[in-house]
Amino acid sequence: MTITSQDNEIAAEDSQLPVTNTSTAKQEGVDSMQADNTSNSPEQNEMPFALVNGEAYTELPKDLYIPPDALEVILEAFEGPLDLLLYLIRRQNIDILDINVAAITHQYVSYVEMMSDLQFELAAEYLVMAAMLAEIKSRMLLPRTQEEEEEEDDPRAALIRRLQEYERFKTAAEDMDGIPRMHRDIHQATAQAPDRNLTRPDPEVDFKEILLALSDVLRRADMFESHQVEMERMSTRERMTKVLEHLSVEKTFVPFVSLFKVEEGRLGVIVTFMAVMELIKESLVDIVQNEPFGAIHVKAKAD
C-alpha cells in the first residue's frame, strides 16, 4: 500500500527492462507513461517524461530520431518488444492486419541498433523479435511453392496473432485499471462492533478443576505449616451458611429453637447445633440467654 513498495516495484522491474539504468534523469511517473499515444488512459499526464538538453518532451518523438539521452527513458515505457512493435504500428495509424513487415522491421531494427550503439544492455526478447522480423521479411520476399504454402503457417500471421493477443490484454489491463477499486474508489464501510463482553460466554468449569485447585492450595498450606486447613463435614459448613443467611434476613434476634426443624431428624439437629457453635466460635453470631434455662436467641453479628 505504501509508496515505497511502488518504488521497489519500479526498481525490480528495471532488471527486466531492455536497457540498463545508466545515467539520465529518471522521474516519478515513468512507469505510468504511455507508449501508446492513441490511448487516453487516465495514467497519461501532462508531466514531461524526459528532459533532454534542458528541453522537456511531453510526447514521444514523431520521427525515429530519439535523442540518445531520452532513449533509455522511452524504452522504459515499453513493456517489451511486442509493446514497442505495437507502438510503431499505431504511430503510423495502420491496422495491425495491414502491417508492412518490411517497413516495421526496418524501424524496429533501427531502434535495436541504436540501443546497441549506445551500448545499452538489451533484453534478449528484443533481439529475438528482431530476428523473427528479419525472418518474416526474408520469407515474404521469396517465391513460395504451393506445397510450402500448404505445409507452412504464414509467418506474418503468427506475428499478427501475437500482436493482437498482446494488444487485447494491454487494453484489458487498462480497462481493469479503470474498474472501481478498493481503497482508491470505494471503501469498505465499517462501524464500531458491539462490545464482545456483552455476549462473551462464561468459561466452562469441570469440578475436577476445583479439586485440583484445592489440592494445590492444601499442598501449599501444608508446606507453610502455619495454616492448617481443618477437615470437617461439609454439612456443617453448609448449615453455617444457611443459618447465617437466615439471620441476615431477619436482622434481629431469632429464637435459637427456630433454627431447628423437626423433619430433619436427629442428624439435622446435630448439624445445625454444630453450625451454630462454629458460628459462635468464629464470632459471626451473637447469642443471648437472659436467664438460666430461658429462651436462647441468636443474631448475626454484623447486621
Place this chain on the structure above:
Amino acid sequence: MIERQQLKKIIEGALLAYGQPLTVDKLHSLFATQMVDTEEGDPLPTQTQVDKSEIIDVLAEIQSDCENAGYELKEVSSGWRFQVREEMAPWVNKLWEEKPQRYSRALMETLAIIAYRQPITRGDIEEIRGVAVSSYIIKTLTEREWIKVIGHRDVPGRPSLFATTKQFLDYFNLKSLEELPSLQELTDIESINPELNLEVAEVVEEVVSAENSQKFVEQDNITESDNTVLEAETEAEAEADTQQESLHE
C-alpha cells in the same frame, strides 16, 4: 457551496470508511482545502466552503435518520463514529467465534476455598492461599452468581462473608454442599506417610491424585448419600497403603 444532500453523503461516507471516530475539525478539513488536481486530470469537484456549524447540523440529521437502524451515530471522546447498537450484540457477536475462556488458577483456588470453607472473608482466603485475592476474581465469581455475600464479620472493617450460591450447586449438578467430595479424600493425598522420603512421596501423590480425580468423575453418578463416598474413601486409603507398601519393598 456544496449541496446539503451531498454534504451529508460525504460525511456518512467518511465516517463509515474511516471506521474510527472523526472530529468535526477533521470532517471539516475534507472540505476546507481546494481539491488538488490529480494526475489523471479528472474533472475537479466543485470548490466548496462548508461551515463547521453546517457539519454539526448534518451530524444531528444523520443521527436522527438512523434512529430505527441497526446502528447509531454517536459522539465519543475522540469524535463521532457509527456504532452498531448494543441490542444487536446477541446476534452480531456470533460473527466471531469466541474460544471458550478459561478461569485463572487463582480464581479456581479462590472458588475452591470458598466452597469448602464458607462462610469466609477475603482475608481468610488470602491467609490460606498466601497471596492477595484480586478484586477482579471476587467480581467475576459474583457476576457469575457462584458466590455471594451472606453477611459481614463483626471485626474492624466489617469484611464481607462469602458463600457459594444455589446457582453454584446447580452448575455442578450438586443437590447440596454435602455432595462435594470430602476434604478427607483430598487431605489423604496430602498427608503422606511421614516415613516416606520426599521423593517417593511425590511419586505416590501423583499417582493417587490421578486416580482420585478419576474417581470424582465417577462420583458424579452417585446419587446415594455419604455412605458410598465414605466407602470409596476407605477404599482409596487402602489402595494408597498398598501402593506405599509396594514402594517400600
Place this chain on the structure above:
Amino acid sequence: MIERQQLKKIIEGALLAYGQPLTVDKLHSLFATQMVDTEEGDPLPTQTQVDKSEIIDVLAEIQSDCENAGYELKEVSSGWRFQVREEMAPWVNKLWEEKPQRYSRALMETLAIIAYRQPITRGDIEEIRGVAVSSYIIKTLTEREWIKVIGHRDVPGRPSLFATTKQFLDYFNLKSLEELPSLQELTDIESINPELNLEVAEVVEEVVSAENSQKFVEQDNITESDNTVLEAETEAEAEADTQQESLHE
C-alpha cells in the same frame, strides 16, 4: 419468528460490524442456532427461525434504502458488504495522508492475463507479453492474495498454474469473473491480406484450437475444485468457440 424490522437491523449491524463481505449463509447462521441459556436464567431472546429467502429480501430492501446515502450495499464475490460510494472518494480519500496505491503497467497486464486466461502458467504469460514476468510481480500479486497457485501443469518442470482469487474479485468490486469488461474482439485474421489464403487461416485455426484443447486437458490434472476456475474455464471455452466461429466465417 423474528420481526422483519428487527431482522433488518441485525443484518445492517452485522454487515457494518464485520467490515468484510458476509455471505447469506453466514448471515443466516446468526439466527439458525438457538440462543444458549445462561445460568442466570435471563429471559432468552425469542427463538427465531429465519428463512434465507427472507434474508435475501431484507438485503434487497436495505439496498434500496440506501440509494440516496453516501454508501451502498453491494454483492461481491465473497458476499455482501456496505461500501462507501465511488462518488465520495475525492473527499473520503483525504482522510488518509497516503495516496491510493498505483500499480505498474507490467503488474496490471500480468493480472489481466491471469484473470482472463486462468489457469495459466508463468510461461504462458510471458508468451503473451513477450517479456519475462518478474518474480516481484508474482510475489506482489500473491501477497495481495489476488492470485494463487491452484495446481501444476503436468509437463517437465511442473510449472505452477495461477488463478485469481475471491479477494481479487472483492478488491475490484466484482461478483464474478463474468463481470470483467469483455476482452477486445479479435479481428478476422483472414482479412489480413489477399496474399494470405484460406488454407493458411485454417492452419492458424488448428494451432489455436490445439492450444486450447491442450489447456483444457491439462486442467483435468488440477485437483482443487474451485468455482472460479470452473467459471473461467467455461468462459475460456466460450471464447475459444467464438474464435473458431470467426475463423470459419
